[in-house]
Amino acid sequence: MAEAILFNVTADIIFKLGSSLLREFGSLWRVKDDLDKLEDTLSAIQSVLHDAEEQQSKNSQVNDWVLKLKDVLYEIDDLIDKSSYETLRRQVLAKDRRKRKQVCTLFSKFKFSWKICHRFKEIRQRLQAINDDKNQFSFCKHVIEKREDEGLRKRRETHSFILEEEVIGRSNDNEAVIDLLLNSNTKENIAVVSIIGMGGLGKTTLAQSIYTHHNMTKNGFQLKLWVCVSEEFDLKVIIQKIIESATGKKPESFLQIDSLQSELRKQIDGKKYLLVMDDVWNEKTEEWLHLKRLLMCGAKGSRILITTRSEQVAKTFDSTFVHSLRILNAPNSWLLFQKMTGLEGYSDNQEELDEKDSNLVQIGKEIVSRLNGVPLVIRTIGGLLKNNKSERFWLSFKDKELYQILEQGYNDLKEIKFILELSYKYLPTNLKQCFLYCALFPKDHEIQKDELILL
Incomplete structure (x- = not known):
């Protein structure tokens, strides 16, 4: 970088x-x-x-x-x-x-x-x-332009389904967002709720869980719609995706945007709908307003749920309510790691384990403590360790920094690297420079503000 x-x-x-x-x-x-x-x-x-x-x-x-x-x-x-x-x-x-x-x-x-x-x-x-x-x-x-337009955007396509047992440590977040969607008092007929947080925290996972499994969303809305927006906020493409989500059929590509907007309003007119817009990056108010006008014909109580890494995006979309997603706490981080590595059957009681398994659990807990409660990192590292439950291998991994593992180019870690690069890419130029200066300091070093400013 x-x-x-x-x-x-x-x-x-x-x-x-x-x-x-x-x-x-x-x-x-x-x-x-x-x-x-x-x-x-x-x-x-x-x-x-x-x-x-x-x-x-x-x-x-x-x-x-x-x-x-x-x-x-x-x-x-x-x-x-x-x-x-x-x-x-x-x-x-x-x-x-x-x-x-x-x-x-x-x-x-x-x-x-x-x-x-x-x-x-x-x-x-x-x-x-x-x-x-x-x-x-x-x-x-200009290789990067082609990669961004075709590769990254395509790779970030998400869908609405997730197995309920895959969602760990987010029950409180789940209930909080559901409450904002269904029970919050607001004068607006159609309100926007935003889930914000850094990359890898599981914003999409939380939205999938609410969309797919929660009984209140199943029964509380006549129509549920899922759209992955990602980097490019193209009004015509988004309208096409919403129509496809509503009808199960992809609109004809040759249709003009006027025909598409008419079909969109027809599908949601008078219906109480839940529209999830996943992975939103757009910070241009005018582009949001063009779409918002078309979504206003839904019934009172309709909700738009967006996931984004940026507080500015939440403001741009006139969010009535914002839910900030945090890292997992230590017990939930360990539960997720156990699931990803296949250690669910291992007891935390050291007396019930033989020496090898006891050592593996101890090493695993030390590894988890270094992953900072970020679900994507825990999932990815857990997947890497799952098929090699060698005490020596886990010990070797524990003694290496995460960035050293990334440098070795494991395919399993490319998603983490991609997410970090994407977040870095959207930093303002001055903050990119500041970020790189911060990399001069060793891990866990307490950075003095004046020292960083002088650098």
Whole structure:
């Protein structure tokens, strides 16, 4: 993920560097031309960087190329700092400058200007060489756009069914959300209830449980609808999915949106419905309002239940009620781990177990304590350990950090990595940079606010 941020700050770097150099040294150097060349070079590199990220874990030469690129960008960042410092230093000195010292000051400025611009030109030449080197790797351009539009969105498709016994530790959450859906007093005919929480907490699982198994939702609504929204909030696609959920038939793809909206309103008109919109990312109010208008013809008491990782999404969708999903507590984390590893038959009473089983349970509890109560992580790690109940294997796993396991590329852990990458992708640029700085601190380290700010 460190490489993913490099060009999120590229435009900012060029702007800061360009403003500083043009303001201070523009008359002494052809700064504008060099900046234009730098921008062209960075743009050419940026177009293939996503493919380079995909390849660098498998190709040591690509990894070296990315590291060289990082070094140059860090040098550009240092150059900005030096230039800003020199500007500030001269401003302070200027407050108490005597006429006699002005000649020395002008000479000092010229000397510094020459050094900084000379270094800038060297950096630009190094970056051009890196750009030339990329041709040997035959990188594809804009690979990430194709992957996002086709791969990730398709992979995040969810459905409404779940086995009741798979839902562990969420009975209180289940009842709380049901109460918000059915028993809450609100003036609105159609209210929105949001389940929010970070990736991997089981928001979809909770929504599936409420949708499929709870008797009150079975009997309390005339019509139940499930739509997986995921990353792209496409009004036409969402309408098609709602109609398909209502009728069991996929609408004709050639229909115009006007025909679709008419069919949607026909299906829900006068009916008390529950619409689950799973995995919502849209934060644009106008796009939600377009859909909301079409959903207003349902009967009083209709509810829209959305799951999202973002509080801003809940606000965008005018949520009447919000339920924040938390991590599992220790007992429920252990129950889930037992289920995933096949340890349900193992007693927690050490006296009833032989030495091998007792050791396995103890190691398992220590592993669970490091998984921070995140259901997806517990499920995935539990699945990895299920088929190898070797005390030695579990002990080896316990002594390794989760990120080290991820680095080894186990297929079973790709879903966790994907969810983390997706959350990272939707961070604002400044928070991505902050997140990476936080990674400098060791696990469980108490981070001092001022120290992080200074970094």
